[in-house]
Amino acid sequence: DHKQSLVMPMGVLYLSSVLEKEVPNIEIKILDASKKSVEYSKKKDRKHTTLKEITRIWLDQETGDDWKPNCVAISVLFSTAHQTSIDISEVVKEKFPQVPIVVGGMHATNAVGPLLEKPCIDYVCRGEAESIITNFFKAIVSNKDPEKIIGIYGRNKLLSEKKEKIE
Secondary structure, X not given: OOXXXXXXXXXXXXXXXXXXXXXXXXXXXXXXXXXXXXXXXXXXXXXXXXXXXXXXXXXXXXXXXXOOOOOEEEEOOOHHHHHHXXXXXXXXXXXXXXXXXXXXXXXXXXXXXXXXXXXXXXXXXXXXXXXXXXXXXXXXXXXXXXXXXXXXXXXXXXXXXXXXXXX
């Protein structure tokens, strides 16, 4: 019997507490894909499926039809999770096409360009998110440009910085 260990998503929990402290009446939902995949793998009646299909089911269970987030943040800590984060982002974008998706974490910090090549990812948080997350969220809910925030990259900022390096 194979045992899979899980660790608490401390970074995500910490960032959630920062937002709860800084933004009154905020509602945060955390969907722990690692925990959900372990739960699914232990089901006796599980079927062969894909991460995208499982993510669709989890999103529907966790969010229902009436709930719509202001933004979705995805933690990408390791390069081995690069494709997984893209798959999850694609499903989130299917369900919430107008909702901005931001990815952060160690891998995201080092893979800004490759992540922003994917249409399902709108922004990348580069660096320590606890100093950025509140300003990012406030910009999103007030329809301001999050790319003006130091550490937030979207396609426009990335393109602008590439042009500056060429010139």
